[in-house]
Amino acid sequence: MDKIFIDFDHSNGIITPNIYGHFAEHIGGVFYDGLWVGENSKTDNIHGFRKSLVESFKKIAPPILRWPGGCFAETYDWRDGIGPRAQRPRRVNWWYYEDRRIETNHVGTHEFMDFCEMVGAQPYVAANMTSLTPLQIRNWIEYCNFPAGLTTLSDERAANGAVNPFNVQYWGIGNENWGGGGQMTPEQCAREFIRYTTICRSLGTENLKFIMCGANAHDLNWTKRLMKEWATRHWQEVPTWGISIHYYTCTYSGKDDLNFDESQWYDELFRAAFMNRIIYDHRFIMDEYDPERKLKLVVDEWGNWHKNGTGPSKGYNLFEQQSNMRDAVVSALTLNIFNNACDIVGMANVAQLCNNLHSLFLAGGDSFIETPNYHVFAMYRSHQGAKHIKSSVLTSAIENNKYGELPMLSVSSSIKDQILTITIANLDITASREICISGIGRTVAGNGEITVLSTPDPMTCNTFENPTAVMPKTKPLHFADGNSITVPAASVVSLSISLSE
Numbered sequence: 001m002d003k004i005f006i007d008f009d010h011s012n013g014i015i016t017p018n019i020y021g022h023f024a025e026h027i028g029g030v031f032y033d034g035l036w037v038g039e040n041s042k043t044d045n046i047h048g049f050r051k052s053l054v055e056s057f058k059k060i061a062p063p064i065l066r067w068p069g070g071c072f073a074e075t076y077d078w079r080d081g082i083g084p085r086a087q088r089p090r091r092v093n094w095w096y097y098e099d100r101r102i103e104t105n106h107v108g109t110h111e112f113m114d115f116c117e118m119v120g121a122q123p124y125v126a127a128n129m130t131s132l133t134p135l136q137i138r139n140w141i142e143y144c145n146f147p148a149g150l151t152t153l154s155d156e157r158a159a160n161g162a163v164n165p166f167n168v169q170y171w172g173i174g175n176e177n178w179g180g181g182g183q184m185t186p187e188q189c190a191r192e193f194i195r196y197t198t199i200c201r202s203l204g205t206e207n208l209k210f211i212m213c214g215a216n217a218h219d220l221n222w223t224k225r226l227m228k229e230w231a232t233r234h235w236q237e238v239p240t241w242g243i244s245i246h247y248y249t250c251t252y253s254g255k256d257d258l259n260f261d262e263s264q265w266y267d268e269l270f271r272a273a274f275m276n277r278i279i280y281d282h283r284f285i286m287d288e289y290d291p292e293r294k295l296k297l298v299v300d301e302w303g304n305w306h307k308n309g310t311g312p313s314k315g316y317n318l319f320e321q322q323s324n325m326r327d328a329v330v331s332a333l334t335l336n337i338f339n340n341a342c343d344i345v346g347m348a349n350v351a352q353l354c355n356n357l358h359s360l361f362l363a364g365g366d367s368f369i370e371t372p373n374y375h376v377f378a379m380y381r382s383h384q385g386a387k388h389i390k391s392s393v394l395t396s397a398i399e400n401n402k403y404g405e406l407p408m409l410s411v412s413s414s415i416k417d418q419i420l421t422i423t424i425a426n427l428d429i430t431a432s433r434e435i436c437i438s439g440i441g442r443t444v445a446g447n448g449e450i451t452v453l454s455t456p457d458p459m460t461c462n463t464f465e466n467p468t469a470v471m472p473k474t475k476p477l478h479f480a481d482g483n484s485i486t487v488p489a490a491s492v493v494s495l496s497i498s499l500s501e
Contacts, residue, residue, distance in 0.1 A: 025070035029317030081108020129174030186225035209241035296346025303358025328372035386414035454491035
């Protein structure tokens, strides 16, 4: 029997809701016929956005949404996306070389802010440090945040339909500057970031949180050189809030990722679990130059990256992929890692929201589904803003020469308003696990409920034809300290217990 010990005497702090952030880029079908159908569409919509998606997304309390890229941001001029929609310019999208799709700019700053307001998310804007000037980015911030009547730019925003400021706090300056974002060196990236943010001082920066472009995956050399250059500039006009990293499991290849064997199941999970080492190793490097840990670690792109064309559009929507229980378990495993590292991770943004990589939604025409990934975020919602509680796990493990050991259970726990939430991912594809749960410093006892996301076949997907093939099931739970639960193979489980003492 496996064992989980909930240690109420040890915590890494509050789990910021921003760990449960999302990402929507202008790529493939994420926006057009995904999120956005247009105000004159026959598909039910709210201000042009797909109504079913808006309502579903709102249910999981999305805290923050990153936009407009991704790589798209590096050739995006924000002025293309304001003003009357019929007069906005059509542009070659960054991804045109892949799918020959033209950007209409029908979704711009105002539409994005409207969407964020509808679902209750804060906007996180990824600004173009590759091909726009510092002044253009500074002007975008003024356009978004200054009161109408104060400046010409804020008056222009009001004339375009938004009298009240958008009050955007989070600004990523640059995206993947080690690659498509200018092929910069770490030193160049740090210097450019400081140059771009310096001129924003006049805007008043007490409510602005600037995020610097960090490394790809486990590139510790980038972090070390970037941080060293950043730290040598002792006199910085504008504070830096965070540093970003991106990590995809990257199994895209010639194989069909909807059909996998046992070895391929575990291969994916080993690479997903590597996220733990990534965040702790980067934080270790950062500590040399930021010993007080003033900078937040921001994992603003993460998820599985599979073979293109497995989604319902059959390849029309670039990078669109289906999701099954393997993707759901990766979601649960990753969120557990972030929860347990809530003292390190200040924000995370799963990529992407719709019709793309590791998506929560798939949509087209009048069709719309929630993927298994969506249900994991719904099951984990109670962790947002809760106090992290340390979980110790006794379970079996398998080993890999490259990645080391992979425990068969991934666990995180938290408490808020005397309600204990425990989330568990069973990484074992063949066997259920019987798990004994008990408390340290306090008993785990009370009434609540248990939710299980599981299917007999872990390759099962939700489709337009069968949108509820993979669905969580919830039932009441009366739990006494030391009781056990049985967790199905290849499943995700959430326990919510109102503690009785």
